[in-house]
Amino acid sequence: MATSSHSLLLQNPNRALLKTPSRSILPTTHLNTVNLPTKLISIRCAATTQTQDHSPLTQTQSQDRVFNFAAGPATLPENVLLKAESELYNWHGSGMSVMEMSHRGKEFLSIIQKAESDLRTLLKIPSEYAVLFLQGGATTQFAAIPLNLVKPDEPVDYLVTGSWGDKAFKEAQKFSKAKVIWSGKSDKYTRIPSFEGLEQSPDAKYLHICANETIHGVEFKDYPTPKNGLLVADMSSNFCSKPVDVSKFGIIYAGAQKNVGPSGVTIVIVRKDLIGNAQEITPIMLEYKIHADNNSLYNTPPCYGIYMCGLVFEDLLAQGGLEEVEKKNKKKAELLYSAIDGSNGFYRCPVERSVRSLMNVPFTLEKPELEAEFVKEAAKEKMVQLKGHRSVGGMRASIYNAMSLAGVEKLVAFMKDFQAKHA
Numbered sequence: 001m002a003t004s005s006h007s008l009l010l011q012n013p014n015r016a017l018l019k020t021p022s023r024s025i026l027p028t029t030h031l032n033t034v035n036l037p038t039k040l041i042s043i044r045c046a047a048t049t050q051t052q053d054h055s056p057l058t059q060t061q062s063q064d065r066v067f068n069f070a071a072g073p074a075t076l077p078e079n080v081l082l083k084a085e086s087e088l089y090n091w092h093g094s095g096m097s098v099m100e101m102s103h104r105g106k107e108f109l110s111i112i113q114k115a116e117s118d119l120r121t122l123l124k125i126p127s128e129y130a131v132l133f134l135q136g137g138a139t140t141q142f143a144a145i146p147l148n149l150v151k152p153d154e155p156v157d158y159l160v161t162g163s164w165g166d167k168a169f170k171e172a173q174k175f176s177k178a179k180v181i182w183s184g185k186s187d188k189y190t191r192i193p194s195f196e197g198l199e200q201s202p203d204a205k206y207l208h209i210c211a212n213e214t215i216h217g218v219e220f221k222d223y224p225t226p227k228n229g230l231l232v233a234d235m236s237s238n239f240c241s242k243p244v245d246v247s248k249f250g251i252i253y254a255g256a257q258k259n260v261g262p263s264g265v266t267i268v269i270v271r272k273d274l275i276g277n278a279q280e281i282t283p284i285m286l287e288y289k290i291h292a293d294n295n296s297l298y299n300t301p302p303c304y305g306i307y308m309c310g311l312v313f314e315d316l317l318a319q320g321g322l323e324e325v326e327k328k329n330k331k332k333a334e335l336l337y338s339a340i341d342g343s344n345g346f347y348r349c350p351v352e353r354s355v356r357s358l359m360n361v362p363f364t365l366e367k368p369e370l371e372a373e374f375v376k377e378a379a380k381e382k383m384v385q386l387k388g389h390r391s392v393g394g395m396r397a398s399i400y401n402a403m404s405l406a407g408v409e410k411l412v413a414f415m416k417d418f419q420a421k422h423a
Contacts, residue, residue, distance in 0.1 A: 065078070066382040066384050067382060067384070067404075067406075067407035067410060068384055068385055068403075069384065069385045069386050069397045069398050069407075069411070071237070071360060071389070072214070072237070072255070073257045073262060073263045074257060074258050074259070074398060074400050076261075076312070077402045078402075079315065080311045080312055080315050080402075084307075084311060091107065092107075094107050098111065099303065101303060103297055103303055108303055108307075111303075111306065111307050111310055112133065112295075112297075112301070112306055112310075114310055115306055115309055115310030115313060116131045116133075118313035118314060118317060119131060119240075119309075122240060122313060122316055122317060122321060122322055123240070123244060123246055123269075123322070125246050126246060126247055128273070129246060129272065130272050131267070131268075131296075132267070132268040132269075132288065132291045132292060132296050133296040133309075134265075134266045134268055134301075135264065135301070136266055137255045137263075138236045138266060139167070139171075140266065140286065141234070141253045141268065142171035142172065143171050143172075143174070143286065144286040145168075145206075145208070145232055145251060146171075146174075146175040146176040147278055147279050147281070148274070148275070148278045148282065148286070148287065148288050149205060149230070149250075149274060149277070150279075151176075151279065152175060152176060152177075154176055154177060154203075154205050155176070155179060155201045155204045155205065156179070156201075156204050156208065156229075157178075157179055157181045157201050157204040157206070157226070158179065158180050158207075159181060159182050159193075159207065159224070160182065160183040160184065160185070161184050161189060161216075162213025162214075162216040162218055163189070163213065163215045163216065164210045164234060164236070165208070165210040165213065166185070168208060175279065176205075179201055181198055181199060181200055181201065181207075182198055184218070188216075188392075189216040189218055190352055191218070191351075191352040192220060192352075195224040200226060200227050200228075202227070203228065204229050205229045206230040206231070206232050206250060207224060207226040207229065207230070207231055208232045209223070209224070209231070209232070209234070210233070210234045211223075211233045211235045212236075212237045212357050212359055213357070214237040214359075214389075215362075215389040215391060215392060215396075216362065217349070217351050217356065217360045217361055217362040217396070218352075218357060219355055219356065219358060219359070220355070221354065223249075225248075230250030230251070230271075230274070231248060231249050231250060232249065232250055232251045232252075232253075233251070233252050234253055235252050235254045236253075236254045236258055237258045237259070237359050237360060237400075238258075238259070238357070239252075239254035239256075239258065239259050239260060240259050240260050240312075240325070240401065241259055241325065241329055241358060241359060242322055242325065242326035242329065242358070243321075243323055243326065249271075250270070250271050251268065251270045251271070252268075253268045254266070258359070258398075259359075259400045259402075260309050260312045261305055261308045261309035262304075262308050264302040264305040265302050265305040265308075268288070270292075275289050276289045326358075328405070329401065330358060332358075332399050332405055333357075333358040335408050335409065336361050336408055336412060337361065339412040340361075343415070343419055345366050346365065346366050346423055347364070347415065348364050348365075349362060349363045350364070359398060359399065360397075360398050360399075361396065361397045361398075361399060362388055362394055363395050363397075364395065365394070365395070370422055371387075371393075371394065374386070374418060375395075377414075377418065378411075378414055381410070383414065397411060
């Protein structure tokens with residue numbers, strides 16, 4: 001058994017050992033079955049990470065885990081979870097869990113600095129951009145963005161392609177002269193307009209978009225260029241799913257709980273020349289300059305969530321970077337959309353094909369009365385969270401980076417079997 005220099009001291013010899021469930025891939029640690037003696041002992045705890053297959057497309061699902069198609073909090077890479085499990089009690093021989101560390105101590109500083117460095121490598125983030133690890137979700141950024149970028153009487157444009165873009169606009173109205181220059185609401189948010197035909201406000205300070213609408217499954221395949229001002233994007237549900245030219249944006253922001261970590265972390269990538277011009281009414285916790293000047297450590301950040309994001313960034317790099325990740329995501333999405341389109345109408349995706357999301361796949365059944373049974377039967381097969389968002393109904397399969405090809409293949413096979421039984 002590979003061991004580290006630290007030991008797990010059993011303070012209570014009668015306490016039962018925690019058992020690691022059986023898994024189909026090799027865990028990063030393993031405790032052999034032992035008989036507990038009646039006196040205090042020390043058990044060496046493995047911490048050397050063994051070689052993993054970092055490709056979620058070839059990784060088989062553990063017998064004790066489900067295929068989780070939730071929109072967020074979403075599934076995480078299994079090898080990342082296992083590494084976190086191995087480091088939970090005693091991180092790198094520090095004698096502490098990451099959850100117990102001072103956010104200003106050298107141990108956590110090394111964690112957050114590496115997480116930022118790996119994210120910069122993944123997205124090729126230019127040096128003139130700051131990376132902030134914040135709290136409050138992308139929803140808090142709906143207010144933070146106008147508060148940091150414009151004065152109350154200055155115009156800003158919003159291109160609304162779904163529920164989240166609409167919510168961002170409504171919040172911006174409180175702190176700026178926000179205007180919707182296009183909305184897909186009348187088409188039930190199933191398309192994205194031609195950029196050439198958009199009538200942008202001539203004096204708008206920025207143009208805001210939601211790069212991928214989680215609820216409606218609409219995704220920008222390329223990005224508009226504002227005539228004047230900046231492009232600001234909520235990338236919560238497709239962040240780190242494919243390469244992005246960061247230099248085209250003034251701000252990119254994303255909640256972590258879709259593709260890169262657990263809920264509780266919000267990542268903001270902001271061009272440094274945009275920092276320091278916040279409105280006077282801006283709460284201190286929403287001011288980018290405060291967080292940039294303090295390297296995201298102005299107050300206690302979501303330390304464990306940042307640590308988990310760092311592990312995910314490591315995993316994405318190990319897969320070959322975002323170019324390789326995008327190839328895998330396209331393969332999964334093509335498989336699922338082909339099953340829907342080839343069902344002779346039994347399943348239907350309402351989204352215009354050219355802007356279908358690689359991350360969130362909404363679909364309906366020809367017979368709506370079968371939807372509840374579909375969800376129930378899928379759950380029996382260890383496929384969960386397939387019910388559509390309450391505002392639109394139907395089904396939704398979120399197939400983020402960490403969803404394996406095996407999971408999508410199993411869903412497609414189930415869909416075909418379900419159709420054969422009920423067509």
